[in-house]
Amino acid sequence: MKIAVTSASGQLGAAIVKALIQEIGKENVVAIARTASKAEHLGVEVRKGDYNSREDFNAALKGIDKVLLVSGMDDPRKRIPQHRNVIEAAKQNGVQKIVYTSIVGDAENTAFSPVVQSNRQTEEDVRNSGLDFVIGRNGIYIEPDLEYIDTYVKEGGIINCAADGKCSYTSREELGYAYAQMLLNDSLNGETLNLVGKPITQSQLAEAINQVFGTELSFTSISVEEYKKERQAALGDFIGTVIAGIYEGIRSGANDVPSDFEKAAGRAHKSPLEMIERYQNHNQE
Numbered sequence: 001m002k003i004a005v006t007s008a009s010g011q012l013g014a015a016i017v018k019a020l021i022q023e024i025g026k027e028n029v030v031a032i033a034r035t036a037s038k039a040e041h042l043g044v045e046v047r048k049g050d051y052n053s054r055e056d057f058n059a060a061l062k063g064i065d066k067v068l069l070v071s072g073m074d075d076p077r078k079r080i081p082q083h084r085n086v087i088e089a090a091k092q093n094g095v096q097k098i099v100y101t102s103i104v105g106d107a108e109n110t111a112f113s114p115v116v117q118s119n120r121q122t123e124e125d126v127r128n129s130g131l132d133f134v135i136g137r138n139g140i141y142i143e144p145d146l147e148y149i150d151t152y153v154k155e156g157g158i159i160n161c162a163a164d165g166k167c168s169y170t171s172r173e174e175l176g177y178a179y180a181q182m183l184l185n186d187s188l189n190g191e192t193l194n195l196v197g198k199p200i201t202q203s204q205l206a207e208a209i210n211q212v213f214g215t216e217l218s219f220t221s222i223s224v225e226e227y228k229k230e231r232q233a234a235l236g237d238f239i240g241t242v243i244a245g246i247y248e249g250i251r252s253g254a255n256d257v258p259s260d261f262e263k264a265a266g267r268a269h270k271s272p273l274e275m276i277e278r279y280q281n282h283n284q285e
């Protein structure tokens with residue numbers, strides 16, 4: 001059985017490859033990456049795969065039984081045909097099963113909705129592919145908030161527009177584990193599963209960070225418009241708008257969804273505190 005993972009040079013792809021190696025061994029895992037040299041550290045066979053190139057994937061998916069498609073990073077409209085290159089190449093090569101990393105979120109009402117919509121379209125494409133499939137809808141990663149702690153301290157706390165909205169954070173490590181199981185466990189075929197942990201408010205996130213890192217962060221909520229302007233000034237129009245849209249979604253409850261993690265992974269999701277502690281331990285190694 002050969003299982004391939006796309007975007008394996010990225011952090012989510014690498015976490016999935018590592019979890020798969022634990023389950024089926026290095027010889028059965030293939031890392032596909034746009035820049036092959038960036039995936040060599042994983043210690044498995046590496047093949048080239050740029051989402052813009054159908055030819056790359058026609059070659060990369062030869063002899064592959066199952067493929068994990070990591071959602072791309074491009075403009076949302078460009079992602080749809082890019083993902084189709086992988087789906088069509090999988091069909092052409094007789095790949096048996098495809099697992100796709102989609103996202104939780106509101107497809108209609110926020111500045112993040114175009115990204116959610118493009119993920120929903122790929123979900124449809126996967127469902128209509130005729131291949132066996134499982135779709136995961138990822139929660140928001142907790143790691144970017146933890147990478148940002150020094151900035152939060154400098155800015156006097158966590159400031160965004162989430163108000164009292166709850167967000168079911170996950171981590172790339174938790175997702176890596178779940179996706180490995182979803183690839184291997186064929187009783188999940190046909191399912192669309194929310195891969196999220198326990199929902200918490202931004203105040204609860206600040207408290208959990210304080211507990212582990214000894215900081216004294218608190219949370220201040222500002223309006224969606226004010227936050228969008230501030231993020232656009234800091235990060236540019238595209239990324240600033242997307243980030244503001246994510247917190248707008250949290251404010252409206254779009255990220256407070258029931259979790260299917262245990263069904264997908266066969267074990268409970270780690271708590272926010274456990275994820276933060278694991279992040280701190282990794283960074284101290």
Ligand SMILES: NC(=O)c1ccc[n+]([C@@H]2O[C@H](COP(=O)([O-])OP(=O)(O)OC[C@H]3O[C@@H](n4cnc5c(N)ncnc54)[C@H](OP(=O)(O)O)[C@@H]3O)[C@@H](O)[C@H]2O)c1
Binds near residue numbers: 013033050052139
């Ligand atoms: N749930 C969340 O909170 C959240 C947050 C951010 C992103 N996301 C989504 O999750 C995905 C994975 O996240 P991550 O943490 O792994 O991001 P990451 O570490 O930044 O990795 C992104 C990966 O995408 C690859 N890539 C970009 N353009 C590509 C193309 N045209 N063809 C093939 N590969 C391409 C990059 O390849 P190179 O190494 O060659 O650049 C890299 O491997 C993202 O793509 C995004 O859709 C989710």
